[in-house]
Ligand code: SF4
């Protein structure tokens with residue numbers, strides 16, 4: 130179900146009101162065959178959930194209202210039971226997505242994967258220039274393998290979405306990246322947010338675009354999507370003038386409509402919060418979901434509690450992440466410099482484009 134549809138939005142609103150974990154991100158393994166420099170995954174060496182453990186977790190999620198499950202890793206395709214898990218999830222009625230680098234998908238296993246009925250495959254590309262992509266993943270030939278997998282899955286009728294992290298490496302390649310996605314018949318999604326990892330690593334932050342690069346990036350994207358400018362303008366206007374209505378709005382979906390399960394069964398508020406609330410196969414899910422003290426206090430927070438954002442002219446262009454604030458400012462209600470910087474560049478690019486048309 131496309132996330133832009135009315136029915137999806139209604140489902141989200143209902144889930145938000147009743148605090149139903151509609152969206153689960155399920156990390157099946159932290160093992161990986163790539164070495165991406167920005168990777169947030171901590172390579173602990175614990176015993177992963179067994180096939181039955183994963184199925185049990187899926188049953189619990191289903192009983193508690195989860196509808197969308199994204200399977201990820203590490204590299205989820207490294208699990209030999211991946212086909213069984215994906216098939217079980219579909220039979221259970223979930224809408225499923227597999228995040229994969231595609232580097233171990235080829236003619237030997239693609240058809241088997243298609244038979245699982247997985248709704249969407251999402252693959253990351255970091256540049257349209259193979260050597261730049263490979264430099265970031267740390268593995269020569271990974272670009273060629275990812276592209277090969279995307280092409281193969283598309284030829285077998287699968288939906289494939291390409292994702293990117295916009296950075297110093299690719300901010301000047303917007304046109305080429307969208308052209309590459311077009312050629313494959315895939316949507317390209319991307320964002321320029323490069324965060325501190327859950328274990329506190331910051332080395333990769335030097336790949337963040339500087340202010341001018343960010344403005345160039347957003348301008349190039351608007352340039353390519355001029356037909357969407359009216360829609361964006363309406364969204365911006367409604368956000369600019371409706372700040373007061375946000376006093377009832379939660380900051381984001383973490384531990385409200387979203388959760389993350391790690392390969393060992395631990396439950397987290399979302400991909401970016403590192404505090405485990407309990408374990409899905411060992412604890413009673415309902416008690417964890419409603420009783421965790423962090424979740425309880427987080428759910429009380431509203432957008433209007435972020436004092437610095439009041440009257441901010443960048444508000445409509447901002448993506449506020451309380452987990453990033455916690456990691457960088459030790460306070461969920463203090464915006465990071467990075468959020469404000471990206472929002473400023475986005476606003477500048479938007480109004481520059483508006484002036485031109
Ligand atoms: S905005 Fe940040 S904290 Fe909220 S759900 Fe997204 S990643 Fe998690």
Ligand code: SF4
Pocket residue numbers: 437438439441442443444447448449464465468469470472473
């Ligand atoms: S730009 Fe900064 S101050 Fe403005 S809304 Fe975003 S986080 Fe808040």
